[in-house]
Amino acid sequence: MAGNHEDSNVPRTPITGQNPGDVYVEVSHVGKIQIVDTNDRSPILKIINSVSPDKYIVDSYGYLIQDSNKKNILFNWSQEFSNRIKEGIRSNKPLYLAIDKNIPAYDFNNGILRYPEVKGGGGGITSYLRDSGLLFCYINGENSPDKVKMKDGTEQYYTPKDILIHEIIGHAIPRMLEINGNAVVNENIVRKEMKWKERADEISHTCFDFF
Ligand SMILES: [Zn+2]
Numbered sequence: 001m002a003g004n005h006e007d008s009n010v011p012r013t014p015i016t017g018q019n020p021g022d023v024y025v026e027v028s029h030v031g032k033i034q035i036v037d038t039n040d041r042s043p044i045l046k047i048i049n050s051v052s053p054d055k056y057i058v059d060s061y062g063y064l065i066q067d068s069n070k071k072n073i074l075f076n077w078s079q080e081f082s083n084r085i086k087e088g089i090r091s092n093k094p095l096y097l098a099i100d101k102n103i104p105a106y107d108f109n110n111g112i113l114r115y116p117e118v119k120g121g122g123g124g125i126t127s128y129l130r131d132s133g134l135l136f137c138y139i140n141g142e143n144s145p146d147k148v149k150m151k152d153g154t155e156q157y158y159t160p161k162d163i164l165i166h167e168i169i170g171h172a173i174p175r176m177l178e179i180n181g182n183a184v185v186n187e188n189i190v191r192k193e194m195k196w197k198e199r200a201d202e203i204s205h206t207c208f209d210f211f
Contacts, residue, residue, distance in 0.1 A: 033064040033088050033095045043141065044097050047161045050074065051194065052082035064089060078193035081165065084173045091176040093133055097168075099141040099160070122146065124163035126171035128208065135175055137167040149200040151188075156197070165190055174207035183207050 035041040041058050048056050048064070055070040066086065088095055123144040127136045139160050147155035148162075158166070169190055170183030183205045188198040 033085065033097065035062040035064065036096045036098045043099055043160075044164065047164050048085065050161065051078050051165065051190065052085060053077040053079060054082045054086075056085065076194045078190040080193055081169060081190045084169055088168075088173045088176050093135060093176045095135045095137065095172050095176060097137050097164075099139050122148075122163065123158060123160070124167045126167045126175070128175055135172050137164070137172050139163045139167065151198040151200050154197070170205075171207055180207050180210075 035044045035058055041062050045056065045058060045064075049072050051074075053072055053074060055067040055072050056064050057067045058064055064085070066089075123142060124137065124139040127138070128134070129136075141160050143160070144158035144163060146157075148158050149155050166183065166187045170187045174180060174183075174186065182201075182203070184199050184202045186207065191198050
């Protein structure tokens with residue numbers, strides 16, 4: 001239901017970055033997936049709608065909602081991807097998606113907010129703020145800096161689409177649902193449905209670490 005979260009009584013808790021006054025998101029809603037790029041939400045939305053057979057739009061806050069009247073006309077699609085998105089929207093945790101290197105992320109090693117080194121994360125990173133239960137997925141909007149090994153023995157650079165799918169399906173949604181597993185196995189369900197090459201197994205690539 002669009003606009004429902006406007007009525008939320010959850011207190012707003014601004015999170016600040018490294019610089020004073022550098023407020024980047026207001027935590028007022030739960031159970032939603034929000035595209036936080038306020039300048040242009042269309043790149044992430046386009047990626048989602050190029051994989052999902054169900055059409056997603058954003059409300060004026062950037063919250064993802066299914067347009068139940070419409071379907072995407074696609075040559076290949078992944079129902080798994082859409083189903084996971086729906087579960088994420090229904091879950092009790094918020095997820096923020098961005099193509100933006102200038103939004104602070106949680107640094108697990110130092111326990112501080114810092115600007116994410118997205119390049120170090122293979123072009124994308126999922127960050128979980130333990131205190132608030134907030135999840136962020138960032139992609140840098142460029143191909144991966146390193147090639148990814150595929151099941152057939154070849155290697156390829158990952159596009160922003162490949163990267164976002166990995167972060168959402170492999171890491172963020174499992175964390176929202178608290179269902180752990182292997183991020184590459186999850187990703188490959190979508191890649192198989194899309195008729196893309198599957199990624200080579202990475203046994204230790206868990207969806208999330210417990211802490
Ligand atoms: Zn990963």
